[in-house]
Amino acid sequence: MNRNNTNWLILIIFLLGIALWIDLSKEITLANPFNDTALFTRNVEARLGLDLRGGLQTLLEADLPESATIASGELEVTRQILESRANALGVSEVMMQTAGERRIVAEFPGVSNPEEVVASLQQTGLLEFVDMGTNPAAPGTLIKTDFAQSEDSNSTAPAATPTTDLAATPTTEPTAEPTTDPNQPAETIYHTVMTGADLTDAFVSTDQLGTPAVSFTLTSEGAVIFSDYTSSHRSQYLGIVLDKRVISAPVVNEPITDGSGIISGNFTAAEANQLAIQLRYGSLPVPVKVVESRTVGATLGEESVRKSLIAGVIGLSVVILFMLLYYRLPGFIADLALISYAILALALFKLVPVVLTLPGIAGFILSIGMAVDANILIFERLKEELRAGRNLRQAIDLGWSRAWPSIRDSNTSTLITCLILYVFGNTFGASIVKGFSVTLALGVGISLFTAIIVTRTFLHLLLDNLKLTEHPRWFGLEETA
Amino acid sequence: MNIIRNRYFYFLISLLVIIPGLIFLIINWVNTGAPLPLGIDFTGGSLLEIQFEGSRPAPDVIQDAFLKSAPESDPIVQPLGEDSYAIRSRTIDDATKGQIVSELESQHEGTVTELAFSSVSPAIGAEVTRAAGIAILMAAAAILLYIWYAFRGIEHAFRYGTAAIIAMLHDVFVVLGVEAMLGYFLGWQADALFLTALLTVIGFSVHDTIVVFDRIRENSHVYRRLNYETLVNHSIVQTLDRSINTQLTVMFTLFALALFGGESIRHFVIILLVGIFSGTYSSIFNAAPILVVWENREWTNWFRRPERSRA
Numbered sequence: 001m002n003r004n005n006t007n008w009l010i011l012i013i014f015l016l017g018i019a020l021w022i023d024l025s026k027e028i029t030l031a032n033p034f035n036d037t038a039l040f041t042r043n044v045e046a047r048l049g050l051d052l053r054g055g056l057q058t059l060l061e062a063d064l065p066e067s068a069t070i071a072s073g074e075l076e077v078t079r080q081i082l083e084s085r086a087n088a089l090g091v092s093e094v095m096m097q098t099a100g101e102r103r104i105v106a107e108f109p110g111v112s113n114p115e116e117v118v119a120s121l122q123q124t125g126l127l128e129f130v131d132m133g134t135n136p137a138a139p140g141t142l143i144k145t146d147f148a149q150s151e152d153s154n155s156t157a158p159a160a161t162p163t164t165d166l167a168a169t170p171t172t173e174p175t176a177e178p179t180t181d182p183n184q185p186a187e188t189i190y191h192t193v194m195t196g197a198d199l200t201d202a203f204v205s206t207d208q209l210g211t212p213a214v215s216f217t218l219t220s221e222g223a224v225i226f227s228d229y230t231s232s233h234r235s236q237y238l239g240i241v242l243d244k245r246v247i248s249a250p251v252v253n254e255p256i257t258d259g260s261g262i263i264s265g266n267f268t269a270a271e272a273n274q275l276a277i278q279l280r281y282g283s284l285p286v287p288v289k290v291v292e293s294r295t296v297g298a299t300l301g302e303e304s305v306r307k308s309l310i311a312g313v314i315g316l317s318v319v320i321l322f323m324l325l326y327y328r329l330p331g332f333i334a335d336l337a338l339i340s341y342a343i344l345a346l347a348l349f350k351l352v353p354v355v356l357t358l359p360g361i362a363g364f365i366l367s368i369g370m371a372v373d374a375n376i377l378i379f380e381r382l383k384e385e386l387r388a389g390r391n392l393r394q395a396i397d398l399g400w401s402r403a404w405p406s407i408r409d410s411n412t413s414t415l416i417t418c419l420i421l422y423v424f425g426n427t428f429g430a431s432i433v434k435g436f437s438v439t440l441a442l443g444v445g446i447s448l449f450t451a452i453i454v455t456r457t458f459l460h461l462l463l464d465n466l467k468l469t470e471h472p473r474w475f476g477l478e479e480t481a
Numbered sequence: 482m483n484i485i486r487n488r489y490f491y492f493l494i495s496l497l498v499i500i501p502g503l504i505f506l507i508i509n510w511v512n513t514g515a516p517l518p519l520g521i522d523f524t525g526g527s528l529l530e531i532q533f534e535g536s537r538p539a540p541d542v543i544q545d546a547f548l549k550s551a552p553e554s555d556p557i558v559q560p561l562g563e564d565s566y567a568i569r570s571r572t573i574d575d576a577t578k579g580q581i582v583s584e585l586e587s588q589h590e591g592t593v594t595e596l597a598f599s600s601v602s603p604a605i606g607a608e609v610t611r612a613a614g615i616a617i618l619m620a621a622a623a624i625l626l627y628i629w630y631a632f633r634g635i636e637h638a639f640r641y642g643t644a645a646i647i648a649m650l651h652d653v654f655v656v657l658g659v660e661a662m663l664g665y666f667l668g669w670q671a672d673a674l675f676l677t678a679l680l681t682v683i684g685f686s687v688h689d690t691i692v693v694f695d696r697i698r699e700n701s702h703v704y705r706r707l708n709y710e711t712l713v714n715h716s717i718v719q720t721l722d723r724s725i726n727t728q729l730t731v732m733f734t735l736f737a738l739a740l741f742g743g744e745s746i747r748h749f750v751i752i753l754l755v756g757i758f759s760g761t762y763s764s765i766f767n768a769a770p771i772l773v774v775w776e777n778r779e780w781t782n783w784f785r786r787p788e789r790s791r792a
Contacts (some may be wrong), residue, residue: 115579307743315737369731406695410688417684
């Protein structure tokens with residue numbers, strides 16, 4: 001047996017084994033043989049796009065004139081704020097990505113209340129000064145406050161009209177004691193002293209030590225509240241909280257009575273600037289509006305998955321049958337390659353992971369047809385070489401080498417189209433177009449491997465072990481050839 | 482089999498398909514201001530698909546519900562399947578849509594299910610349209626360059642690229658024409674998926690053409706003394722089995738998708754079927770014969786002795 005082919009066979013079986021393992025499991029884990037810990041864990045559940053599982057997709061665009069330039073970091077900050085806001089709503093698996101220079105794509109799988117989600121995204125963010133008591137919360141901590149608690153069922157004040165509420169309860173009850181179930185200390189609800197509505201300005205400055213800091217000034221009302229609070233809470237922590245996330249929690253060193261203050265906290269110049277922007281604009285460094293929204297109900301999605309699976313199985317079966325009937329033995333081997341293709345492609349989609357959308361599945365099914373093309377090209381060449389009187393082994397080698405340039409050039413042009421589709425889809429957050437291009441491109445790539453390497457290895461191995469040379473009919477040729 | 486000898490006959494068949502398509506593109510343009518009925522992806526607007534348990538209400542009821550919450554929304558109500566409606570309108574936001582659905586829920590006895598809702602602002606639509614044009618031009622340019630590069634070894638490499646692009650444009654016009662007819666008779670609208678299908682057809686068309694050209698490239702090294710016409714014809718015939726079989730396998734999978742893949746991708750799949758059939762036709766009967774026409778500079782004879790080239 002040819003050693004080269006044996007090596008290929010081992011590689012193929014190895015790859016197929018791994019692929020099958022991935023195809024059949026929801027999570028893969030590699031155990032460390034020396035102790036029992038996992039070296040590598042990855043969730044490989046098939047990811048379905050919103051059109052298949054149902055949910056909401058929105059495209060948000062900067063609500064600024066076309067001519068306004070948006071600093072590269074600002075859109076990213078906006079995205080992060082929106083993401084934490086969406087997470088605070090309790091929507092799971094939110095995915096947000098910036099698309100181009102002015103847009104953000106947001107996907108919310110399985111939400112049943114798209115109206116609320118969209119409304120919360122467009123709301124300007126909520127800045128709060130929170131009484132943290134003795135808790136020096138680390139920046140980034142998500143906390144709950146008693147101000148317009150959206151999850152709080154007995155709250156009567158909706159989040160939309162906060163200012164009136166604030167004037168009524170300024171500093172009368174400055175306790176930072178947990179007010180929730182004592183069994184869940186993580187759910188502490190802190191008291192909001194005042195909100196960003198009382199802020200007039202915020203700008204970058206430096207503190208006594210010369211490190212960047214953020215200075216702010218307050219309205220006269222705010223100055224009174226702030227003065228009262230800082231007088232009675234010396235040495236306690238004052239949380240500066242944006243969209244329920246702690247930005248910094250400085251200690252109150254002395255009463256602040258002049259309606260201005262400074263927030264210091266080892267900021268870099270860029271961080272201080274970002275914070276100042278966040279304070280000034282309430283929240284979002286870039287205001288956004290919804291320019292596109294798509295909701296798909298879960299039922300429609302389920303039906304689509306079922307139907308396209310059926311279509312895929314039928315399409316694959318017909319192609320397999322056709323190859324077997326037309327090309328006989330090589331056709332059978334091409335079928336094996338095709339099944340390997342399906343196994344490998346599915347594993348790769350799960351591993352990358354590629355989010356499967358309806359057009360994505362169509363792209364995959366289309367690539368089944370194209371996967372066979374390389375084999376058809378090769379087998380037609382093989383037949384020609386056999387007719388020209390070459391022996392089988394020569395014919396196989398020549399068939400492959402002569403078919404290669406056309407396989408290479410034709411697939412390259414398909415890949416070029418995929419690339420352009422991908423860029424197009426990415427710019428507009430059109431995940432359906434993007435999904436199609438990714439699955440088609442991966443499909444083309446894998447099909448080159450299976451059609452060329454897998455088919456050739458199997459065919460050579462068969463030749464080595466059987467006396468096929470005496471049966472031209474097995475290759476779809478007349479006996480007299 | 483001599484395909485090259487009958488080249489003008491095959492060109493005629495192509496024209497017989499493309500010209501009616503062009504006529505419908507013009508009719509649509511005159512009627513609606515756009516050559517294709519465009520979906521909300523390109524024009525902006527909203528599309529709501531809604532399903533009613535039991536018997537669905539009359540279209541007027543839906544229309545009224547829309548006008549009540551959004552007087553300016555200009556809704557067009559179309560039945561969808563047995564128990565659903567698709568309603569196109571001017572862009573409405575999610576909150577307004579919520580009002581309309583709850584209005585319908587209050588009037589209908591059974592459950593009302595919102596199947597899908599899309600809303601695209603007109604500005605985005607216009608930008609998508611522009612980008613779609615750019616995407617197609619970029620694809621054409623990139624492919625032309627690639628073919629030019631891949632065929633750099635043989636004489637007149639540029640001709641191969643150009644012929645492939647002409648064949649590709651042929652397929653683009655066949656697809657656009659069929660879409661225009663479908664739009665005219667069945668009210669189908671071109672959406673982002675249509676664009677995806679069109680770009681796939683472009684990729685496939687060139688894919689197919691390259692296989693034929695590759696054989697010409699190879700044969701031109703082997704049969705140096707053969708005249709060009711015979712060489713091209715020989716190359717087409719040699720690749721014919723492959724062209725037909727590949728065509729068939731792709732068609733099998735597409736037919737399976739069209740028949741069993743469900744309503745939401747049927748339009749997409751039908752456009753792909755048309756385009757891929759056209760793609761195979763154009764690579765055999767247009768792209769390669771164009772090379773011969775170019776080699777012989779036949780356009781100098783077109784108006785003097787047209788009968789000679791058809792002989």
